[in-house]
Amino acid sequence: MTILLSLQGVSKRFGGLQALMNVTFDLPQGQILGLIGPNGAGKTTLFNAINGVYPPEGGRIIFRDKDVTRFKPYQLAKMGMARTHQIVRPLNELSVRENVMVGACFGHESQNLGNAAKIADEVLEFVGLTTRADQLASSLNVAQKKRLEMARALAAHPYLLLLDEVLAGLNHSEIDGMIQTVLKIREQGITIIMIEHLMKAVMNVSDRIVVLDYGQQIAEGNPEAITKDPKVIEAYLGDPRLADQLLEED
Amino acid sequence: MKLWHRYSGLILPILVVAALAIWPTITGKAANRESAFTILKAVALASSLNILLGYTGYVSFGHIVFYGFGGYVGLYLLTEQEWSLWNAMLAGGLASGILAFLLGTAILRLRGAYFALATIGINEAMKAFINNFDLFGGPTGITLNFSVYKLYGGAAQALQTSFYIAAGLAFLAILLSHFVRTSKFGLGLLAIRENEDAAEVMGVFAPNAKTWAYVFSAIIPGMIGVLFFFKNGNVEPHDAFPLHASIELLVMVMLGGQGTVLGPILGAFAYQGMRGYLVTSDFFKDIQLSVSGALLLMIVLFIPAGAIGWLRHRVPTLRRVLA
Numbered sequence: 001m002t003i004l005l006s007l008q009g010v011s012k013r014f015g016g017l018q019a020l021m022n023v024t025f026d027l028p029q030g031q032i033l034g035l036i037g038p039n040g041a042g043k044t045t046l047f048n049a050i051n052g053v054y055p056p057e058g059g060r061i062i063f064r065d066k067d068v069t070r071f072k073p074y075q076l077a078k079m080g081m082a083r084t085h086q087i088v089r090p091l092n093e094l095s096v097r098e099n100v101m102v103g104a105c106f107g108h109e110s111q112n113l114g115n116a117a118k119i120a121d122e123v124l125e126f127v128g129l130t131t132r133a134d135q136l137a138s139s140l141n142v143a144q145k146k147r148l149e150m151a152r153a154l155a156a157h158p159y160l161l162l163l164d165e166v167l168a169g170l171n172h173s174e175i176d177g178m179i180q181t182v183l184k185i186r187e188q189g190i191t192i193i194m195i196e197h198l199m200k201a202v203m204n205v206s207d208r209i210v211v212l213d214y215g216q217q218i219a220e221g222n223p224e225a226i227t228k229d230p231k232v233i234e235a236y237l238g239d240p241r242l243a244d245q246l247l248e249e250d
Numbered sequence: 251m252k253l254w255h256r257y258s259g260l261i262l263p264i265l266v267v268a269a270l271a272i273w274p275t276i277t278g279k280a281a282n283r284e285s286a287f288t289i290l291k292a293v294a295l296a297s298s299l300n301i302l303l304g305y306t307g308y309v310s311f312g313h314i315v316f317y318g319f320g321g322y323v324g325l326y327l328l329t330e331q332e333w334s335l336w337n338a339m340l341a342g343g344l345a346s347g348i349l350a351f352l353l354g355t356a357i358l359r360l361r362g363a364y365f366a367l368a369t370i371g372i373n374e375a376m377k378a379f380i381n382n383f384d385l386f387g388g389p390t391g392i393t394l395n396f397s398v399y400k401l402y403g404g405a406a407q408a409l410q411t412s413f414y415i416a417a418g419l420a421f422l423a424i425l426l427s428h429f430v431r432t433s434k435f436g437l438g439l440l441a442i443r444e445n446e447d448a449a450e451v452m453g454v455f456a457p458n459a460k461t462w463a464y465v466f467s468a469i470i471p472g473m474i475g476v477l478f479f480f481k482n483g484n485v486e487p488h489d490a491f492p493l494h495a496s497i498e499l500l501v502m503v504m505l506g507g508q509g510t511v512l513g514p515i516l517g518a519f520a521y522q523g524m525r526g527y528l529v530t531s532d533f534f535k536d537i538q539l540s541v542s543g544a545l546l547l548m549i550v551l552f553i554p555a556g557a558i559g560w561l562r563h564r565v566p567t568l569r570r571v572l573a
Contacts, residue, residue, distance in 0.1 A: 051451065077453030085451075091444035093509075102441045105434050106453035113434050152452060 004029040004064065004160055004191045005050070011058035012042075012049055012215075019045045020056065020215045029159075032182070032192045034206030034223070036199070038235075041212040043195045044086055047162050050193075051083050052076050064159065080108040082153035083162035086195070088145040092138035096129055097121070099137050099148055100155045107156020119155050127151045127181060143174045147181075154185065161185065163194040167201055179205060199246050203227065211235075256432065262572070263424045263515050267293065270519075271417035280409075285526060287413050287481075290420040292518035294474050296502040297423040297511075301430055301467040303500070304508035306460060307443030308358070309366045311496055312373030313471065316346040318490030319376060320472020321479040325392045326385070328480060335402065339415075339476045346472025347465045354461035361446070370493065377491040391486035412481040419477065423470045428511050430466060439463050443509070494539055498525075501546045507556030512572055516557060521545075 005027040012020040019042045027033050035043050049056045052073040061069045068076060082103070091099050097120045104116035104123075111119060124130050127147040132140060140148060146166050153161055163182070167175050179201055186192060186205075196202035202209070203223040211219040211226060213235040219226055226232055227247065270290055274283035299313045324342035327333040333341070357368045381389050402408040430436045438459045441449035450456050479485040498521065506517025521542075528538035553560045562569050 053447075053451070073447075073450040074453050074455045077451060083451055085448070089445045089448035091441055091448065093444055094440055098437065098440070102437060102449065102454065103452050105437055106441075106449075106455075108453070110453075113437070116434075156453065 002029045003027065003062075005193075006062040007050070007059065008062070009059035010046070010049055010056045010061060012045055012054060012056045018215050020049060020212075021217075022059070023210075023212070023215075023217045024059075025210055025217070025220055027160075027191060027193065029191050030186070030189055031207040032186055032194065032205055034202040034209040035193055035195045035212065036197075036202055036209060036226075037212035040214075042215040043212055044164055045215075046212065047083060047164055047193075047195065051081055051162060074106070077106065077156065078108050078110070080156075080159035081162070082107060082156045082158035082160070084146070084149035084153050084164055084166055086164040086168065088142070088149050090137035090140065090145050090148055092136065094137060095134055096137055096140065096148060097124065097133040100124060100151045103152035103155035104157075107158065109157050116155070119157075120151075123151045123155045126154070126184070128177070143170050146170065146178070150181070154190075159191060161190050161192045163192060163196075165195050165197065167196060167198050175201065203247070259431070259511050259572075260424070260428050262512050263428070264421070266512075266515050266519065267417060267420050267424060270420075271414070274413070283410075283413050285522075287416050288526075289519055289522045290413075290416040291474055291478060292499075292502060292522050293515050294416070294420040294423040294470050295499055296506070296514035296518040297420075297427045298467045298470045299499050300427060300503050300508060300510075300514040301439075302463050303503055304510065304514070305430060305436060305439040305443060306463045308460065308463075309362075309500070310369040310467075311366050311500070312369035312371075312493070313467070313499055314493070314496040315369075315373040315376050315491060316350060316468040316471040317475040317478075317495075318380075318485075318487075319349055319475070320346040321475030321485050321490055322380060322386050322392070323472075324476025325394065325479050325485050328398060328476075329392055329394055335415075335476075335480055338480070339473045342476035343469040343473035346468040346475070350464045350468035351461060354464035355457075358457065358460040358464060369496075373491050373493060373496065377487050380490065381487045389487060391484055391489075393484040394480065396483075409481060412477055415477055416474070419470055419474055424511065424515065426466060426470065427514075430463075431511055435459065435462070440509075497546075498542055501542050501549070504546060504549045504554075504556055507558030507560070507562075510556075510558045510562070510572065513556050513558040520557075 003026045007023050007025055010020055010023045023046060037043050048054045050061060052071045055070050060067055064079060100120035100123055101116040104111045104119040124133050127150055129144060129147055129151060132144060137148060150166060167178055170178060182205055206223055209223055209226045210217060211232050218235055219229045219232045270286045274286050302308050302310055320342035323345040324338040327338045327341055353372060357365060360368055380386055386392060399405045399408040402411055438454040441454050442456050442459060446456055502517035502521045503514045505521055507513025525538060528534040528541055534541060558572050562572050
C-alpha cells in the first residue's frame, strides 16, 4: 500500500486562534478519507494548508514522496493535486467547457488546447453537464456549479482530489447523484479527501475518517469505530442519542 | 472548417486596419493620412492595453509610460547613436518590454485598485525621472536633426513611410491580441481575470502569466512611441507621459469592449473620430476631455461589456465573428 499523502504534525495559527494543531495522518493511494468536524473545526483550513493556499507554520506535508509544505497551489496542481471549493468559484464569463479546459490545460498533465477540449467534453459527460457546455458558467444553478467545480478538478486527471462539501446545498436526488459520482471517481483510482457535514453520506463512502475539533485531531479510524468513539460523540455531536438520530435521518 | 473557426475572429479587425491603411492613398490627402495615422496608433495602443486590461483583468492607468519610455530610448538611439529607424523601433519595443518585466515582477502582486494606483505612480515617477535625466535631454527632451529624414527619402517621404509602419504595427498588435486570445496562455489569463485564486488552484502560474501579459502589452506601445516621436521630430517629458492619454486608452478599450479582439479597434476608431470632431468644434474644443470622462461613466454604468460585448450578448450567432 503506497502512501500518497502524509501529514506530519501540521499546525496553523491565525493570530490568537490555533486553527490546526498537530494534525497527523497518512492517506494510502486509492482510498476515500472523510474529514468531519463541527463548524469552525478547521477542515477547510486543513485543505488550504494541504493545497498551499496558506502554508502551515509547523509540521510537514509529504505528497508523492516529496516535501510540499511550502509549495504554492499552482505547483501542487502541476504535481497532481486538485480541489473543489466549498463556496463555488466559477470563471463566470467563460463557458462551462472553457472552465473545465483550464483544469486540463494547467493541471498536472498540461494538455494543449485541442486535447483539453476533448477531455473537457468527456468530463462534462461524466458529471452530467454536457448540455450546458456552451453556456456561460454564471448561468448555472448551485448544484450545476458544484458539478462544474468537480469537473474542473477531474479534468486535470489528478492523483489526489480534495472535495470541500460538494453535497452542501443540494437536494436529495442531487445528493444521490453526487455520491454515485464520487464512488465512480474512486473506481478510476483517484484518491479522495472529502469534507462533509452529511453524516450518512460520509460514513457510507469513506474508507477512513478523521475527526477535527477546534483544530485538534480527536479521532481517526474506520466509520464504524468513529461512530462509537465516545470522544467524537461528545465533542462533535454533543449528545450520544443525537448521533443515532442523525444517522437515522437521511 | 476548423481553420475558419480559428481565424474567423480576425476577419473584421484586419478589414478595419486595411481600410484605414488604404483610405488616405485613395483620397490622396495628407490630412486624411494624418487622421488615419492617429487612429492606427490608437488601435495599436488600445489592442496592446487590452491584453492586460481585457484578458487579464488588471486596470493600468499608466500604460502610456511604455509609449513614452520606448519613444525616448528610440530617439536617443536615433540621434546619439545614429541607429536606423527599424533598429531604434525594435530597441524601443524591447526596452519597454524589459521595463514591463521588471515592473510586473514588482507590482503585479498588487490587485485591483492598488495595482491601478501603482501604475499611475510609475508613470509620474518616470516623467519626473526623465525630466532630470541629462542623457535624455532633461526637461527639453531630444530633438531630431532634420537631416535624419534624408535617409528615408526626405521629410515628406518619411511621413508616408511612417504611416505604413503605423499600419504594420497596428496589424501586428491585432495579430498578437488574437493569438494571445486564442492560445493556452490566453486561457490562463482569462482564468486569472475571472478568479485569480481559483486559477492558481487549477495550476495557472499566475505571477508568471501576469508578468508576460504585461510584457506583451508593453512592446508594441514602445515601438509606436519611437515611430511617433520620429515623425514628430522631438520628444519632451510632458508629450511622452501624458496621464490623460492613458485614460483615453482605457475609454477606447471599454467603449469597444474589453476582452475581445475587435472591441479595442472599434473603440479606438470611434473615440478618435469623436475626438477629431470635438477638438475642431468651437464649443467642445476646450472641454473634450470632460466628454471622455462622461463617456467612460456612461459605459461603466450602462454597457460595462462595451459595444462588442453588448452585441455578443444580444446576438449570440455573431459570437464567432465578433471574437
